[in-house]
Amino acid sequence: MKTISTQLITAALACSAVLYLVVGCSQTPSAPPKEVTVQADDKMRYDVTAFEVSPGQKVVVTFKNIGTTPKFSMGHNFVLLDRSITSANIQSAFLDKASTEAAHDYVPPGAKEVLAHSKLLGPAETEVVTFNAPYVPGEYLYVCSFPGHYSQGTKGIMTVKQ
Numbered sequence: 001m002k003t004i005s006t007q008l009i010t011a012a013l014a015c016s017a018v019l020y021l022v023v024g025c026s027q028t029p030s031a032p033p034k035e036v037t038v039q040a041d042d043k044m045r046y047d048v049t050a051f052e053v054s055p056g057q058k059v060v061v062t063f064k065n066i067g068t069t070p071k072f073s074m075g076h077n078f079v080l081l082d083r084s085i086t087s088a089n090i091q092s093a094f095l096d097k098a099s100t101e102a103a104h105d106y107v108p109p110g111a112k113e114v115l116a117h118s119k120l121l122g123p124a125e126t127e128v129v130t131f132n133a134p135y136v137p138g139e140y141l142y143v144c145s146f147p148g149h150y151s152q153g154t155k156g157i158m159t160v161k162q
């Protein structure tokens with residue numbers, strides 16, 4: 001009996017410690033999430049090519065493929081990249097290896113430069129991608145990594161602004 005109550009107290013203490021850590025660590029608990037809708041079409045364009053977020057802000061991207069062409073030839077994804085990838089190096093540093101990953105929706109498994117991504121979406125499909133914005137201010141590219149689409153216009157910049 002005594003052992004059980006000790007365990008209960010220990011569990012209760014552990015829970016409050018966890019709660020304290022969660023609340024104590026969140027920098028801006030009252031900041032509402034940033035909600036963005038990004039649509040990709042058969043012309044290989046994103047309709048939204050820039051948006052701003054605050055450091056660490058929760059971001060909810062509703063990503064839609066509004067085209068009608070079958071996924072195997074005109075699928076689209078949403079891939080947010082870290083700042084090691086720029087418009088100057090994206091082809092050799094990311095898109096080339098992504099292009100061989102059809103089996104993984106053109107997102108190389110375990111790629112450290114990928115901060116968040118959707119699946120490859122076919123016509124009329126939607127996916128909500130939720131992530132926390134980086135804390136480091138600056139520009140972060142988001143792209144469709146289906147081969148050839150980036151150069152046509154499925155690209156944008158998420159700016160983290162203090």
Ligand SMILES: [Cu+2]
Pocket residue numbers: 040044074075076077144145146149154
């Ligand atoms: Cu695409």
